[in-house]
Amino acid sequence: MDVVKKENAFVSAYRKFNEFLSEKLGVAGRKAVLSFMALVVVVVIFTVMLGDRFTSPTNIANLLQQIVTYAIIGFGLTFCLICGGTDLSAGASMALSGIIVLSLLNAGVPWYLAFALVIVAGVLVGIVNGFTIEVLGVVPFIATLGTQWVFRGMAGIITNGFPIYTLNIEDPALRTFFESIGSGRISLTPRFAIPYSVILMIVYGILMGVILSKTRIGRQIYACGSNPEAAKLSGINTVGTRMFAYCMSGISAAICGIVVTSRLQSAQPTAGTGVELEAIAAAVVGGVSNNGGEGSIVNTIIGALIMGTLKNGLNIAKVNSYYQQVIIGLILVGACALEAYRHRKQG
Numbered sequence: 606m607d608v609v610k611k612e613n614a615f616v617s618a619y620r621k622f623n624e625f626l627s628e629k630l631g632v633a634g635r636k637a638v639l640s641f642m643a644l645v646v647v648v649v650i651f652t653v654m655l656g657d658r659f660t661s662p663t664n665i666a667n668l669l670q671q672i673v674t675y676a677i678i679g680f681g682l683t684f685c686l687i688c689g690g691t692d693l694s695a696g697a698s699m700a701l702s703g704i705i706v707l708s709l710l711n712a713g714v715p716w717y718l719a720f721a722l723v724i725v726a727g728v729l730v731g732i733v734n735g736f737t738i739e740v741l742g743v744v745p746f747i748a749t750l751g752t753q754w755v756f757r758g759m760a761g762i763i764t765n766g767f768p769i770y771t772l773n774i775e776d777p778a779l780r781t782f783f784e785s786i787g788s789g790r791i792s793l794t795p796r797f798a799i800p801y802s803v804i805l806m807i808v809y810g811i812l813m814g815v816i817l818s819k820t821r822i823g824r825q826i827y828a829c830g831s832n833p834e835a836a837k838l839s840g841i842n843t844v845g846t847r848m849f850a851y852c853m854s855g856i857s858a859a860i861c862g863i864v865v866t867s868r869l870q871s872a873q874p875t876a877g878t879g880v881e882l883e884a885i886a887a888a889v890v891g892g893v894s895n896n897g898g899e900g901s902i903v904n905t906i907i908g909a910l911i912m913g914t915l916k917n918g919l920n921i922a923k924v925n926s927y928y929q930q931v932i933i934g935l936i937l938v939g940a941c942a943l944e945a946y947r948h949r950k951q952g
Contacts, residue, residue, distance in 0.1 A: 636892025636900075640907045647911060651918035658921050662797035666790070669803045670868075672887075672913035674861055674877075676806050679884035679905045680813040681857025684850040686888055687817070689830040689897030690738065690745040692854045695884065696877035697756035698730045702862025703872035704760050704769060710783060711773045720863060727859030728852050730756065735848030753881075760874035768873040771866075787868025802864050809860065813853070814902035826850055830897030886937045887912045894944060911936075 651659045658664065678695045685692045702723050709719035730752075737748040774780040786805070790798035817823040825846045828836040837843050861880075866872045891908020893900030912933065919929045 634901075637903045637907060640891050640904065640911065644907055644911050644914065647914050647918070651914065651921075655918065655921050659918055662794070664917070664921070666798060666800060666803075668913055668917045670800045671917060672909045673800075673802045673806045674865055675880055675884040675887050675912070676906060676909040677809060677861040677864065678854075678857050678880060679887045679909055680810055680902055681854035682881065682884050683813070683888050683893055683900055683902060683905045684817065684826060684853040685745070686885070686893050686895060687830045687897060687900050688826045688847050688850040689833065690847060690850065691749065691885065692734060692851060693746065693749040693881055694730070694734060694753040694756055695854055695858045695881035696879060697753045697760065698727065698855060698858035699862040699865065699877040699880065700872070700874055701730075701756045701760045701763075702726060702859040703866035703876055704763050704862075704874065706863050707769045707771065707774075707866055707872040708763065710771075710779065711769065711775075713775065716779060716783065723859045723863060724856055727855035727857075729855070730858065731852030731855030732848065734855070735844075735851040738851070739844045739847050757874065764872070764874050766874060768871045771870045783867055784870055785867070787864050787866070788870075802868065805860075805864065809857075810902055810906055813857075816853075817902060822846065822849055827898055830894075830899075832898075883912065884909075886933070889944070890937060890940045895941060896944070 678699065682692055682695060705726055706719050706723045709722060710716065714722075734749055734752055737743050737752065738745050741748075743751075771780055771784055774783065785801060787800075787802050789801040791801065791804070792798040817826065825836070825841050826849075828839070828841055829843050829846050833843055836846075858877075862872075862877075865876060869876070887908040888900065888905045889895050889908065890911055891900075891906070892904035893908070915933060915936075916929065919932070924932075
């Protein structure tokens with residue numbers, strides 16, 4: 606009986622804590638706090654288990670660099686998920702963007718023009734996905750699965766299946782500049798140097814967060830994900846709003862393509878395979894609802910940190926990669942199950 610009373614007291618305290626967070630911070634804020642608490646637990650466990658191998662400045666910098674790829678792509682996917690959609694073509698779009706930017710640089714195009722053209726390509730990718738889903742009426746999963754194959758095939762056609770290397774950039778200064786985007790670091794202390802790509806991730810995350818939470822189009826995205834019919838009746842252009850969300854995903858994939866190509870010093874048609882699934886997992890684990898209408902960029906970055914910390918810690922602990930997949934998969938399923946349970950209770 607005492608055990609049952611203690612369990613009931615714990616459940617009651619947890620429920621009250623949840624209600625307090627929801628009241629003060631909203632659903633996304635509550636999820637962010639709970640996800641951050643989970644992140645702290647994971648960090649503490651690995652710190653106790655692995656000591657300096659995990660907490661060393663070098664490893665922390667490497668951990669942050671490891672999450673850049675699916676964090677940046679995850680920022681764009683957050684727009685799609687909140688809007689009630691998804692984008693399985695992000696990884697292929699990233700690979701295509703990397704090939705385009707390096708092909709342009711190798712051809713002597715100025716870096717700022719090459720970057721601008723890649724961003725435009727990302728917008729076009731978003732328009733294609735948005736048109737297929739919103740105008741042709743294809744469900745997001747099938748539509749973006751199809752465009753994933755299209756973009757991956759285009760990447761292979763352009764390169765004939767072979768990688769393109771930064772060594773072919775004729776201007777040594779331009780080559781050094783481009784490679785530094787993905788691999789350069791700023792020394793903050795004698796022992797800690799933060800990668801440029803991490804700074805880019807943070808700045809881009811702040812920008813995306815402002816767009817999503819402080820602008821009219823951001824509020825419309827939440828409205829479309831929460832109740833599409835009500836959003837349409839209130840005068841919101843739901844088709845245009847969702848196409849904007851897919852354009853943000855395309856732009857994020859384009860930026861990520863530049864960063865990854867710079868870090869690898871090559872563009873490969875197979876790059877980014879499966880990265881969109883990791884980005885979706887990071888967003889969902891962080892608290893972005895897979896049912897639409899809930900979440901934030903903060904949720905995604907916390908989820909990316911959880912995923913990155915788990916992978917990093919398990920690698921240092923020399924856990925078999927197959928076991929790592931099982932662990933991360935179970936965490937994702939658990940996060941989705943909790944989300945489904947909450948919606949059943951509310952419904």
